[in-house]
Amino acid sequence: MAKAAHRGVQTARYEFLAHLLIVLGLMSAGTAQAVPLYARQTGQQCAACHNGFPELTPYGRLFKLNGYTFKGGDSGLPPIAAMTIFSFTHTEAPQAGGAAPHYAANDNPAFEVFSLFYGGAITDNIGMFGQVTYDNVAGRLGWDNTDIRWAKAFDLDGTELLTGVSLNNNPTLTDVWNTTPAFRFPWQSSPFGPTPAAATLIEGALAQEVIGTNTYAYWDRLLYGEVGLYRTLSDRTLTTLGVDPTSSSSTKGVAPYWRFAVEPKWGPNSLEFGTFGLAASVIPGRVTGFGTDHTVDIGFDSQYQYLAEDNTVSLQGSYIIENDSLGSSFAQGLASNGRDHIRSLNLKSSYWYQQTYGATVGYFRVDGTSDANLWGPSPSITNSPNSAGWVGEADYMPFNYGGPSFWPWLNLKLALQYVHYDKFNGSSTNFDGAGTDAHANDTLYAFVWLAY
Secondary structure, eight states, rough: OHHHHEEEEEEEHHHHHHHHHHHHHHOOOOSSSSSSSHHHHOOOHHHHHHHHSSSBBBHHHHHHHHTTOOOOOOOOOOHHHHEEEEEEEEESSSSSTTTTTOOOOOEEEEEEEEEEEEEEEESEEEEEEEEEETTTTEEEEEEEEEEEEEEEEEEEEEEEEEEEEEEESSSTOOOOTTTSEEEESOSSSSTOOOEEEEOOOTTTTTTTEEEEEEEEEETTTEEEEEEEEEEOHHHHHHHHOOOTTTTTTEESSOOEEEEEEHHHHHHEEEEEEEEEEEEEEEEEOOSSOOEEEEEEEEEEEEEEEEEEESEEEEEEEEEEEEEEEEEHHHHHHSSSSEEEEEEEEEEEEEEETTTTTTEEEEEEEEEEOOOHHHHHHOOOOOOOOOOOEEEEEEEEOTTTTTTTOTTTTTTEEEEEEEEEOOOOOBBOTTSSSSSSGGGGOOOEEEEEEEEE
């Protein structure tokens, strides 16, 4: 009885933190994706913070780590911005039954999303970005990435120690290098393109379904460390926030998160390498009475940036190792193995000219244990999650150094993206037993991203 009461108190505390985060967002009325309100607050052009948004420059990383509190602008406008995305998607083969509910099997134009942002300084040491998104394809309004921070820098005998605390709703959202899942390439993907069945837990499975508190420190603008704890919100709270909990899993207790990195810099160059990870006891499908699964994700990453006046080059890579103990899934008949593993590799290189014309190439691969109940016979007749492919994207951003005179903070991105699959859900050919080859899921995606 005492243990149950203690768990009830813990749950109440986390629910209170979630509601506090919502209230602060509403009181203070982005994501770090070149939201114009930050340009207005700092007086800086978008190119100061971003190397082809949302990839951050060293200045952009400091802005985020300092709690979004840098100032210098004098626009006098409220710290609110909006984002709209329009797109067209074509897949190599039509998708039976429609690419999404109420959409055609192929060649779908769409008004995808509308997002409203609040962000920036609340006090000298407290700032935030908050995002509410209407997903027009899914027909759902809900909270999106949200990060409230306290940050303060200390002078230790001439060496800077920047410390901070974040209240947020997505593991890796707090990170400032574009190698971890929350802000990893591709920055934008089609809602109509088929995607592989397998991914590690840290690659978005808990996004907007948890609340976490993270503490971080950045020493001498070289060494970075962060630790945090995340806990899944209740079904009722998620429904209130516009998140559908019915098809998701939940954590039992808290899930520890960690991030450590080193970033030496010289001239226009910076090089980062580090590690990150998450450990969680998971209740599959939120079905109790069968115990829990236990998942440990350990990631390794590196980023190189060369940022000159006209030419910029950036390289990113990450490798995530996931080991799963599937006690609950096995008991429920969701997995045929007691233990499985997943390995996820992501690589990306990009070039920008005058922060206006960009070209990016990425490679992805996911490998895992064959499991007849988890992966087969649908989506894979080989019972395998293995998938691999390439992503190419061409971008044009005319307003990175300032928008038109009538709205200087307007930002626009025109992009053409192509996703090619070498392997999909276990095979290059006939992966589903119906004669479908991996390249049938190749996706051409054109989109217009407008921020204002």
